[in-house]
Amino acid sequence: MLIVGILGVIIIYGGFLYLLFSGRSTAALPWFLLLSPWICVYFGLTHVQQVAVIQWFTHKFSFKKSTK
Numbered sequence: 357m358l359i360v361g362i363l364g365v366i367i368i369y370g371g372f373l374y375l376l377f378s379g380r381s382t383a384a385l386p387w388f389l390l391l392s393p394w395i396c397v398y399f400g401l402t403h404v405q406q407v408a409v410i411q412w413f414t415h416k417f418s419f420k421k422s423t424k
Contacts (some may be wrong), residue, residue: 358400364393 368389375382398406 357396361393361396361398366394368393370381 372382372385372390375385398409403407
């Protein structure tokens with residue numbers, strides 16, 4: 357699953373960047389097309405790594421103000 361996800365990231369993002377820089381429209385591409393290979397990468401990780409990813413996202417996108 358991890359290898360499929362990494363290959364998906366390379367192929368899909370490569371194609372997206374090709375369309376973007378060649379001046380062609382990317383409006384027809386659904387947003388989940390760019391998200392789907394990352395789901396494969398996530399499920400290719402071990403359970404410990406998956407938990408670490410969830411904790412990282414929780415920490416990254418929490419809007420609590422730090423007390424210094």
